[in-house]
Amino acid sequence: MGKQNVAVVTDSTAYLPHDLRQQLGIAVIPLNVIWGEQVLKDEVDIDPSTFYRRLQSDKVMPTTSQPSAGEFTDFFRQIAAQEETDTIVGVFISSFLSGTIASAEAAKGLLPDLQIEVVDSLSTSMGLGFQAIAAAELAQAGGSLQEVATAAREVYYRTHLLFVVDTLEFLHRGGRIGGAKRFLGTALKVKPLLELEGGKIEAVEQVRTKKKALERMLQILQERRDGREVVAAAVVHANAPEPCMELKAEVEALLEPERLYMTEVSPAIGTHTGPGTLGAAFYTR
Numbered sequence: 001m002g003k004q005n006v007a008v009v010t011d012s013t014a015y016l017p018h019d020l021r022q023q024l025g026i027a028v029i030p031l032n033v034i035w036g037e038q039v040l041k042d043e044v045d046i047d048p049s050t051f052y053r054r055l056q057s058d059k060v061m062p063t064t065s066q067p068s069a070g071e072f073t074d075f076f077r078q079i080a081a082q083e084e085t086d087t088i089v090g091v092f093i094s095s096f097l098s099g100t101i102a103s104a105e106a107a108k109g110l111l112p113d114l115q116i117e118v119v120d121s122l123s124t125s126m127g128l129g130f131q132a133i134a135a136a137e138l139a140q141a142g143g144s145l146q147e148v149a150t151a152a153r154e155v156y157y158r159t160h161l162l163f164v165v166d167t168l169e170f171l172h173r174g175g176r177i178g179g180a181k182r183f184l185g186t187a188l189k190v191k192p193l194l195e196l197e198g199g200k201i202e203a204v205e206q207v208r209t210k211k212k213a214l215e216r217m218l219q220i221l222q223e224r225r226d227g228r229e230v231v232a233a234a235v236v237h238a239n240a241p242e243p244c245m246e247l248k249a250e251v252e253a254l255l256e257p258e259r260l261y262m263t264e265v266s267p268a269i270g271t272h273t274g275p276g277t278l279g280a281a282f283y284t285r
Helices: 018-024 048-057 069-083 100-109 125-140 145-156 169-173 178-183 210-225 241-255 267-273
Strands: 007-011 027-029 032-035 038-041 063-065 087-092 115-120 159-164 191-197 200-207 230-237 259-264 278-284
Touching: 007 069, 007 125, 018 125, 027 069, 032 267, 048 267, 063 267, 069 087, 069 100, 087 100, 087 125, 087 145, 100 115, 115 145, 125 145, 125 159, 125 230, 125 259, 125 278, 159 210, 191 210, 200 210, 210 241, 210 278, 230 241, 241 259, 241 278
Parallel strands: 007 027, 007 087, 087 115, 230 259
Antiparallel strands: 032 038, 032 063, 159 191, 159 278, 191 200, 230 278
């Protein structure tokens, strides 16, 4: 097979399964997890299990930052050389949640010799992952720059992503709380059910127990599916593999997706959601 014309890249918050990334040739730029004096590259210098272990015992809480324009410039040049192409589609975390898009756009302006299309996924985790996968599949099939970018953007409109956090403390502290702010105060007694909508975190409902919150999440996913065929679904967890395996079986039975992924919440996202988070996402044909 000859070289594809368009290289597809994403960021570490998508946390795509490694074998899938390799199969589709999706390169990843890491976000930064800042822990005291240390700047750790998400998924390069720190993996989820190490991250959550340290989170339980460390007195200092981590924060996050986007890759700089300089890091993006180096990254884009490296991808162009590696893939022997001057055409790149970058699909990145929502501009409402991170400055990653702004850095990528700044780097694009510094690289007039490359054709770079920056796609604001208005999502993260596997909501972002689905867009990167769709783009990469079309790139492998010989799609043009605009076709590949459009493939990513179109998936957004057919994607639903819901998640349950153990506490709103991490989202509040990290300034990513969005519409879930209205649950603050009562959230000690309830489990907040949240969604990604329009690139922001929004409140869906507050439910008394985690079990009931997950049941309600599945009900809402089924309602939003509305009888349509599910191309792909994913379950994600932050240091909760066993409950996530149970959730995976339920999602598979309920949505009957053509493809089903299970993955972890990257440290850069786990900084804001906290441990114990469980989520599910899908997109329809």
